[in-house]
Amino acid sequence: MRTPDTPLLAVPPALVQAFPPSLNGLLDLARAYATTPVLMEMARADYGEQVDEHFAALTRIRETGEVPAPIGWVPQEVLELCRWSEPDREETSEDVLREHHVRAFACAALLRAGAEPANAEAVWSHGPTLAQMTASALALGPEWIDVLGGFLTARLAQPGLADERPFFAFALLFLAVTARGGPLDGDALATAASWAIDEEAAAAAEYFFGSPPSRAPWLLRIDVSDLRDDVWRSFARRMRDEAPALPPAARDPILLLAEAMLDG
Incomplete structure (x- = not known):
């Protein structure tokens, strides 16, 4: 399992630029x-x-x-x-x-x-907690999405999230997808999706001691509480539904990620 000493993967610069960090x-x-x-x-x-x-x-x-x-x-x-x-x-x-x-x-x-x-x-x-916050941000509007994104880029630069870090990465990617038409182009979204996949893979490898289950739902396989899995799945469904309207470079990576999360 991840520890405070586990090296952090860098948040893609385009996400940091789109959501300026602020705790x-x-x-x-x-x-x-x-x-x-x-x-x-x-x-x-x-x-x-x-x-x-x-x-x-x-x-x-x-x-x-x-x-x-x-x-x-x-x-x-x-x-x-x-x-x-x-x-x-x-x-x-x-x-x-x-x-x-x-x-x-x-x-x-x-x-x-x-x-x-x-x-x-x-x-x-x-x-x-992040799942609940993200759901409220969606309900409350763009200003909330922006500041939540800024919190996520700031928090992901810090240690201390351990196995829950990939959920923060996915939430940030999800906010970027829902804010399409904003500052991220297709290549930036595709890079963000690859980064979220890498975050989840690194956490899963440590959580399952190098042998993560291949058929378990992406991301949710490392959920230590499963208290709000239904909320996370709702985000994946929205991401899947919005994928066809994304720029071509991002369409397939986002769709595959969402479908992997909804499997199982």
């Missing part, structure tokens, strides 16, 4: 939508336990943009609980938007906390 931009945007009612809803998430303490800690994150390192039960517990929330499509558009802002703030704070070495043992399941 703080995602949380900063989420903070702008974390109204007092949003924070109070989050503070009550743990069955109403320690509401005042959670609310105060969440408010500090909103006001300062800094996450505790090391992080404690307060506010980690409510951040993790709100991470799993699922906006109800049958509610009003205003309610759905608020629920995405709740989830986005929770996920952004957890992802930013996970980038702090002092939280290495406390904050984990980065992959499922």
Whole structure:
């Protein structure tokens, strides 16, 4: 399995240029939508336990943009609980938007906390958190996609993701595909797809001690939690559906990758 000493593969320069690295931009945007009612809803998430303490800690994150390192039960517990929330499509558009802002703030704070070495043992399941964050970014619009991409290019330049690193690589590729018509051309997308494949292959080789299963779904074969595999598959389906409209150089690599993820 990957360790903190495992060499990192470089993020393709075109992705770095398309999504300028910023560890703080995602949380900063989420903070702008974390109204007092949003924070109070989050503070009550743990069955109403320690509401005042959670609310105060969440408010500090909103006001300062800094996450505790090391992080404690307060506010980690409510951040993790709100991470799993699922906006109800049958509610009003205003309610759905608020629920995405709740989830986005929770996920952004957890992802930013996970980038702090002092939280290495406390904050984990980065992959499922990223899946939830990516789904909310898609719902909330292009500005969220841009800052999430910037967080990913910054985070992938750091150690500490271990076996979950390929999920960050795939998410970055997925954002680049959904932002087609933006700054990446076909050759750049094809290079990004090859890089994501290399990231997954390196992680799988270590995770399975050199003998990864050949027929297991790509990427999901190394999912240590499988908590949000359905979300990852939804991204692969969208990538597959959008592949025909991509530039010719990227079409086949993106389609093959998506289909490999949906197998099994």
